[in-house]
Amino acid sequence: MPNGDAVVELLRSALNAQPTREIARVFGITGSQRTGLRVLLKELEARGRIERVQGRRWRLADALPPVVILEVVSIDAEGDLKVRPVDIEPQGPVPAIDVLPAPRSMPAPGEGDRFLARLLPRGKNHYTAKPLRPAESEIKTTIGQFRDGSDGGRVVPLERRRRDEMVLTLKSDVRANDGDLVIAEVLSTRRQGLLQARIVDNIGAADAPGAISRIAIHRADIPEHFPDAVNNAADAVQPPTLGNRVDIRELPLVTIDGPDARDFDDAVFAEPDTTRSTDGGWHLVVAIADVAAYVRPGSALDREALKRGNSVYFPDRVVPMLPEALSNGLCSLRPNEDRACIAADLWIGPGGDLRSFSFQRALMRSAARLTYEEVQAARNAGTDPVMPGLFDHLYGAFEALAATRRSRGALDLELPERRVVLAGDGTVKDIVPVQRLDSHRLIEEFMITANVAAARRLQKRGQPVMFRVHDEPSLEKLTDLREALAGFGIKIAKGSVNRPRDFNSILASVRGTAQEIMVSELILRSQMQAVYSPKNLGHFGLGLRDYAHFTSPIRRYADLLVHRALIRGDRLGAGGLDDDQAKQFEELGKHISKTERRAVIAERDANDRYTAAFLAMHIGDSFAGTVRGVTRAGLFIAIDDKGAEGFVPASKLPGGRPRFDSRSQTIESPGGRTYRLGDPVEVRVSEADGLSGSSIFDLMDSGHSGSSNPASRSKKIKSGRKRPDKRNARRKNKLKRQH
Numbered sequence: 259m260p261n262g263d264a265v266v267e268l269l270r271s272a273l274n275a276q277p278t279r280e281i282a283r284v285f286g287i288t289g290s291q292r293t294g295l296r297v298l299l300k301e302l303e304a305r306g307r308i309e310r311v312q313g314r315r316w317r318l319a320d321a322l323p324p325v326v327i328l329e330v331v332s333i334d335a336e337g338d339l340k341v342r343p344v345d346i347e348p349q350g351p352v353p354a355i356d357v358l359p360a361p362r363s364m365p366a367p368g369e370g371d372r373f374l375a376r377l378l379p380r381g382k383n384h385y386t387a388k389p390l391r392p393a394e395s396e397i398k399t400t401i402g403q404f405r406d407g408s409d410g411g412r413v414v415p416l417e418r419r420r421r422d423e424m425v426l427t428l429k430s431d432v433r434a435n436d437g438d439l440v441i442a443e444v445l446s447t448r449r450q451g452l453l454q455a456r457i458v459d460n461i462g463a464a465d466a467p468g469a470i471s472r473i474a475i476h477r478a479d480i481p482e483h484f485p486d487a488v489n490n491a492a493d494a495v496q497p498p499t500l501g502n503r504v505d506i507r508e509l510p511l512v513t514i515d516g517p518d519a520r521d522f523d524d525a526v527f528a529e530p531d532t533t534r535s536t537d538g539g540w541h542l543v544v545a546i547a548d549v550a551a552y553v554r555p556g557s558a559l560d561r562e563a564l565k566r567g568n569s570v571y572f573p574d575r576v577v578p579m580l581p582e583a584l585s586n587g588l589c590s591l592r593p594n595e596d597r598a599c600i601a602a603d604l605w606i607g608p609g610g611d612l613r614s615f616s617f618q619r620a621l622m623r624s625a626a627r628l629t630y631e632e633v634q635a636a637r638n639a640g641t642d643p644v645m646p647g648l649f650d651h652l653y654g655a656f657e658a659l660a661a662t663r664r665s666r667g668a669l670d671l672e673l674p675e676r677r678v679v680l681a682g683d684g685t686v687k688d689i690v691p692v693q694r695l696d697s698h699r700l701i702e703e704f705m706i707t708a709n710v711a712a713a714r715r716l717q718k719r720g721q722p723v724m725f726r727v728h729d730e731p732s733l734e735k736l737t738d739l740r741e742a743l744a745g746f747g748i749k750i751a752k753g754s755v756n757r758p759r760d761f762n763s764i765l766a767s768v769r770g771t772a773q774e775i776m777v778s779e780l781i782l783r784s785q786m787q788a789v790y791s792p793k794n795l796g797h798f799g800l801g802l803r804d805y806a807h808f809t810s811p812i813r814r815y816a817d818l819l820v821h822r823a824l825i826r827g828d829r830l831g832a833g834g835l836d837d838d839q840a841k842q843f844e845e846l847g848k849h850i851s852k853t854e855r856r857a858v859i860a861e862r863d864a865n866d867r868y869t870a871a872f873l874a875m876h877i878g879d880s881f882a883g884t885v886r887g888v889t890r891a892g893l894f895i896a897i898d899d900k901g902a903e904g905f906v907p908a909s910k911l912p913g914g915r916p917r918f919d920s921r922s923q924t925i926e927s928p929g930g931r932t933y934r935l936g937d938p939v940e941v942r943v944s945e946a947d948g949l950s951g952s953s954i955f956d957l958m959d960s961g962h963s964g965s966s967n968p969a970s971r972s973k974k975i976k977s978g979r980k981r982p983d984k985r986n987a988r989r990k991n992k993l994k995r996q997h
Contacts, residue, residue, distance in 0.1 A: 259285075259287065259291060259294050259295065259298070260285045260298075262298065262301070262302050262307065263733050264285070265281065265298065265299070265302060265308070266302070266307055266308065266318065266732075266733055267733075268281065268284060268285075269308060269316060269317055269318050275311050275315035275316060275317040276315060276316055276317070277314055277315050277316075278292075278295065278296065278299065278314045278316070281295065281299075281316065282295055299316060303316075304793060304795070307732060322343055322353060322377050322385060323377070324376060324377055325374065325375070325376050325377070325390075326343045326344070326374075326375060326377060327343070327344040327372055327373070327374055327375075327393045328341040328342065328343060328344065328355065328357070328372065328373060328374075328375050328387060329341060329342055329343075329344050329371070329372045330367045330368060330369050330371050330372075330373075331369070332369060332891070333368070333369055334890060334891045334908075338356075338357070338890070339357040339367065340891070341355050341357055341387065343355075344372060344393075353383045353384065353385060354383060354384045354385070354920075355377070355384075355385045355386075355387050356380070356384075356385070356386050356387065357375070357386075357387045357389065358386060358387065358388050358389065359389075360373070360389040361389065361390075363391075364389060364390075364391055364392060365392070367389065367392075369422075371392065372392070372393040373389050373390070373391065373392050373393050374389075374390045374391050374392075374393045375387040375388055375389050375390055376388045376390060383734060398443060398444060399441050399442060399443050399444065399458065400413070400415050400416075400417050400424075400441070400442055400444055400455075401415070401416050401417060401439065401440070401441055401442075401461070401473055401476055401477060402414050402415040402416055402417075402423075402424070402439070402440060402442055403416065403437060403438070403439060403440070403464055403949065404434040404435070404436065404437065404438045404439075404440045404457065405423075405436060405437075406435070406436040409425060410425065410426045410427060411426045411434075412424060412425050412426060412452075413426065413440060413442045413455050413457070416439075416473060416949050416950045416951075417477070422452065422453065423452065424442060424444065424452055424453045424454065424455040425452045425453075425454055425455070426442075426454070426455055426456065426457065427445075427454045427455075427456070430456050430457040430458065432457045432458060432459060432460050433460065434457055434460050435463070437463065437464050437465075438460055438461070438462065438463055438464065439460070439461040439462060439463070439464050439469060439472070439473065439949070440457045440459065440460050440461065441457070441458050441459040441460075441461065441476060442455040442456065442457050442458065443455060443456045443457075443458050461473070461476065464949060466684070467574070467683060467684025468574050468575060468684055469684075469949070470864055470867045470868055470871065470948055470949070471572040471573070471574050471575055471864050473863075473864075473867065473949065474572065474860045474861070474863040474864035474867065475570075475572075475577060475860060477860070477863060478570075478856050478857075478859055478860035478863065479856075480566075480570055480577055480856065480857070480860055481562075481565060481566055481577075482577055484562060484581050485558075485562065487558045488558050488559055488562045488581060489581050489583075491557065491558050491559050492552075492559060492580065492581035492582075492583040492584050493581075493583050495552045495583065495584065495588055497588060497596065498548075498551065498588070498596060498597065498598035498621060499621075500621050502619070502831060503598065503619050503620050503621045504601070504618050504619070504620040504621070505620070505621055506543075506545070506601060506620045506621065506622050507596065507621060507622060507623040509527055509543065509622065510527060510625040510626075510644055510645050510648060511525035511526065511527045511543065511545050511591075511622055511623075511624055511625060512525060512526060512527070512624065512625055512626045512627075512628055512644055512648075513525045513526075513591050513593075513624055513626070513627050513628065514526065514628045514629070514630060514633055514697060514700075514701050515627075515628075515629065515630070516629065516630060517629045517631065520571075520576050520585075520586065521569075521576075521578075521585050521586055521589070521590050521812050521813065522590050522591045522592065522624070522627065523546060523547040523549075523589065523590070523591065523809070523810050523811065523812040523813070524544060524545070524546050524547075524591070524701075524705065524809050524810070525544075525545045525591050525599075525622065525624050526542070526543065526544055526545070526652065526701070526704050527542070527543040527545075527648075527652075528540055528541070528542045528543070528648075528651040528652045528654070528655040529541050529651050530651065530654075531605055531606075534605050534613070534614065535605070535607065535613070537607065537608055538608040539605060539606055539607045539608055539613065539658075540605070540606050540608075540651070540654060540655040540658060541603065541604070541605055542603075542604040542605075542606060542655050542704060542707065543601055543602070543603055543604070544601070544602045544604065544704055544705070544707070544708040544809065545591070545599040545600070545601045545602075545620065545622050546599055546600050546601075546602070546708075546808065546809055546810075546811065546817075546821075547589040547590070547591055547597065547598070547599055547811060547812055548589075548597075548598040548599050548600050548619060548821070549580070549584070549589050549811035549812060549817075549818055549821065550600075550811070550818060550821045550822050550825055550833040550834070551598050551619075551832075551833055552584060552588065552589065553580065553584075553818065553833075554832075554833055555822065555833075555835070555836045555838070555839055556836070556838075559580065559581075559584075563579050563580055563815055563818065564815055564846075564849070564850075566579045566815075566853065567579070567814075567815050567849065567850045567852070567853025567854060567856075567857075568813055568814050568815060568850070568853055568854055568857050569585070569812070569813035569814075569857075570857040570860055570861060571861060572860075572861065572864045573677075573678040573680055573864065573865070573868055574680055574684060578812075578813070579812070579813055579814070579815065580812060584812075585812050585813070589811075589812050590812070591622070591624045592624060592627065593623075593624045593625065593626055593627045594623060594624070594625075595623065595624070596621055596622075596623055597621070597622055597623070597624070598619070598620075598621060599619075599620050599621070599622045600617060600618070600619055600620070600821055600824065600825075600830075601617070601618055601619075601620045601622070602615060602616075602617055602708045602711055602712070602808070603615060603616045603617075603618070604707055604708065604711055606655065606658060606659065606707065607658070608658055609658060609661060609662060609665075610658040610659045610660070610661045610662030610663070610665075611662060612707060612710060612711060615711035615714075615715065617711075617712070617715060617824050617828055617830070618830070619825075619830045619831060625644055625645075626643065626644050628643075628644075630695050630697040630698050630701075631695070631697075633649070633697040633700075634695040634696060634697040636649060637649055637653060637696070637697070652700060653696070653700065655704075656696070656699065656700040656703055656704070659703040659704070659706075659707060660699065660703060663703065663706075663801075666801040666802075667757060667758045667759030667762060667801050668758055668799065668800045668801040668802075669758040669761055669762065669785075669798075669799040669800070669801070670758075670762045670765060671765070671778055671781065671782055672694065672778070673775065673778050673779065673782065674691055674692075674775065674901065675691070675692040675694070676689050676690065676691055676692060676900065676901040677689070677690055677691075677692050678865060678868045678869070678872075685871070685875075686868050686869075686871050686872040686875070686948075688872075689869060689872055689900045689901060689902060691899075705809045706800065706802075706805075708808055708809055709726070709805055709806055709807055709808050709809060710802060710804055710805055711808075712806050712808035712820055712824060713725065713794075713804040713805055713806035713808075714804050715824060715827070715828070716806065716820070716823050716824065716827055717794075717804065719827030719828065720827070721823040721824075721826060721827040721835070722792055722823055722835065722840045722843045723792060723794065723806055723820070723823065724790050724791075724792060724806060724807070724816050724819045724820055724823075724843060724846070724847060724850075725790070725791055725792065725793070725794045725795070725804075725805060725806050726788060726790060726797060726805050726806055726807050726816070727788065727789050727790070727791045727793070727794070727795045727796070727797065728785070728786060728788040728795075728796070728797045728798045728799050728800070729786045729795050729796075729798060730756065730786065730798045731784050731785055731786055731798075732786065735783075735784045735785075735786070736755060736756075736784060738784065739755075739780060739781065739783075739784040740752070740755075741921075742780050742923065742935065743764070743777065743780065745922060745923065745924075745934055745935060745936075746768075746773050746776070746777060746935075746936060748764065748767070748768070748777070750764070758798065758799060758801050761781050764777065764781065765777065765778060765781065772936070772938065773936055775884070776884065776886070776935060776936040779886070780935075785798075785799060786798070787855075789847065789851040790807075790816050790846075790847040790850050790851050790854075791844075791847045791851075792843040792844060792847060806820050807820060808820045808821070808824075814850075815846075815850050815853075816847075816850050819835070819839070819843075819846065822834050822835035822836075822839070823835045823840075863951065866903070866951045867948050867949065867950075867951035868948065869900070869901070869902035869903070869953075870902070870946050870947060870948045870950070870951050870952060870953045871946075871947075871948025871949075872900070872902060872948075873902055873904065873943050873946035873953045874946040874947060874948055876943050876946075877943050877944070877945070877946065878942065878943065878944075879942065879943055880940055880941065880942045880958060881897040881898070881899075881900070881940070881941055881942075881943070882897070882898045882899070882938065882939075882940060883895040883896055883897045883898060883938070883939050883940070883941045883955075884896050884898060884936060884937065884938055884939070885933055885934065885935055885936060885937040885939060886903065886935070887935070888918075888923045888924060888925055888933065888934060888935060889918070890908070890918040890920075891907065891908055892905055892906050892907040892908040892909075892910070892911070892925075893905070893906040893908075893911075893925065893933055893939075893957070894906075895939060895941050895955055895957075897941070902953065903953065904941065904943065904946070904953035904954060904955040905952075905953065905954055905955065906941065906954075906955045906956070906957045907954070908925065910954075910956060910957060911925065911927050911933075911957060912927060912929065912931070912957065913927035913928045913929035913931065915928070916928070922934070923935055939957060939958070940957075940958040941955035941956065941957055941958060942955065942956045942958055943955060943956075944956045
């Protein structure tokens with residue numbers, strides 16, 4: 259009987275989906291062994307590695323179908339098309355697609371055009387596309403900047419995949435001033451070679467505070483405004499009363515969040531366990547806002563929350579899943595105010611093992627609203643602003659749980675985080691690192707423990723569970739990782755990395771070196787995407803078998819489903835899961851996974867534009883950077899101390915047209931200079947635009963000749979070095995006025 263990897267490799271090498279009988283023939287499987295093969299195929303299907311098509315035929319889950327619609331993302335200097343499949347999200351790495359010339363009956367595709375193509379597999383995640391015919395673009399609208407003119411005006415798109423301006427030919431009831439950000443309906447007709455369009459909405463002035471976030475919101479099609487019926491329902495909600503709830507208002511629960519947190523949905527308390535253990539264990543209470551008490555299945559509030567799926571966070575605002583009357587009102591655990599909650603009582607041993615747990619509906623009153631920085635400062639100083647001993651107990655429970663995390667080998671990725679700091683007028687003041695404190699880890703471990711308890715409780719009660727699933731990396735991702743790490747001199751034997759602790763060993767080998775961040779990013783890219791599903795595949799990154807999100811029902815619909823299932827399973831009163839939703843968990847999981855990806859894309863889009871706006875105020879400045887991506891078209895560079903990214907086109911590399919090596923992911927200039935992932939470089943900002951989110955760098959002398967010694971590098975590259983150029987200073991001042 260073959261193993262799963264062997265079956266995956268067989269399907270990868272096949273040109274078409276393979277029937278079960280052909281797989282059996284290749285591996286010489288006969289008789290009663292066929293039953294074992296069918297079980298293996300179903301296991302691979304459940305893990306998302308293969309999928310069934312056309313009855314009993316099988317193909318890779320991340321394989322592209324033989325006929326697809328492709329969209330031209332860009333065209334390089336040599337005329338080669340960079341394309342992406344439309345409405346298909348590969349599970350593995352982004353496929354490489356080489357496009358053959360279009361037939362004579364079909365116009366040559368341009369940037370933003372879509373066409374139907376037949377794909378021919380050429381190897382691992384590599385295809386050749388044969389264009390068949392043009393396909394009408396499904397993108398009916400685009401975001402752009404209105405430019406007034408005698409011909410009715412034009413729209414300059416801000417979308418990276420639409421660069422040609424469009425002429426306005428149809429009258430619109432929407433008024434716009436020169437420079438306003440607008441949403442334009444793209445028409446299929448052309449005039450004077452330009453696409454025609456009609457304005458359907460005005461977002462506002464391009465230099466208005468929040469313009470960048472609104473661009474990201476509209477691009478991702480995120481619902482921004484609540485219908486009147488939903489707002490009215492939220493406003494009608496009454497404050498909680500004790501009723502049948504357990505009264506825990508005297509328990510000194512505290513919320514610990516960031517200084518700019520907009521909602522508080524969890525509070526914590528810890529004390530030594532003196533009732534259930536004699537060996538120094540802990541009693542931990544995690545109280546979570548009881549959103550299910552106000553958002554009932556099938557109500558207007560529920561339908562809108564499901565539609566949104568989650569809250570979306572930007573540097574200047576949040577687009578909440580629930581109206582403000584709930585998200586910042588009755589469901590926010592404000593200090594010294596009565597709040598309905600579901601409290602998880604967790605008893606853990608001195609080694610951090612979860613011994614027992616229970617859930618109850620309660621009425622609580624937060625004793626204090628604390629920030630991570632305040633808690634850590636008090637801990638370091640040996641003080642306790644809430645009550646004597648509370649912080650000692652919180653940190654004692656945390657240290658026990660942290661020991662368990664280490665023993666089970668959870669993935670230990672510590673990538674730097676950065677925060678966009680805005681000035682009062684909405685412009686970018688700075689991009690600063692976010693310091694990771696033990697107080698952050700404390701809350702994280704408490705929430706993880708409560709999530710594990712919720713998943714186990716629901717399984718014990720026989721209730722549907724919306725698991726938070728993180729599958730193990732695929733063979734393809736591990737192969738790509740092994741090849742990428744080889745470029746850093748890190749040799750990994752095939753099959754030697756299959757557990758989180760194996761990745762931790764790699765991280766430990768580069769900790770404190772110039773390679774640490776790049777290797778951490780490569781390992782992060784090798785991980786599968788976490789999703790919501792009623793199928794329990796475990797959480798690979800955390801090293802947990804049972805895991806569900808319970809702790810943030812204000813901002814995640816998945817957590818609300820878990821609360822409802824707990825209420826029904828433990829018979830905790832009204833607002834429990836109804837039979838209709840219980841039957842729809844498969845579809846619900848797919849939907850909220852999709853809205854989560856939508857939120858991540860929008861948040862990343864906004865951050866990219868904000869960082870580009872920051873760079874627009876530093877045109878001509880030089881920065882120390884690191885090569886984070888190598889493509890045929892050029893280099894992606896990240897500025898070390900800010901994290902802002904920009905692009906160095908291949909045409910700007912010194913020495914003329916370079917040679918790209920896809921296997922080693924390197925670019926070599928005619929002069930012999932080779933650029934690879936992780937290389938330290940010096941760049942100068944030549945172009946940057948916050949509205950479009952694009953930044954172009956000039957590559958300076960990197961001062962790197964094969965050594966990655968950070969000490970020698972810091973002597974040669976000074977971050978933020980100014981270019982003494984009066985013409986450049988005038989250009990910078992002009993851009994500052996625009997942004």
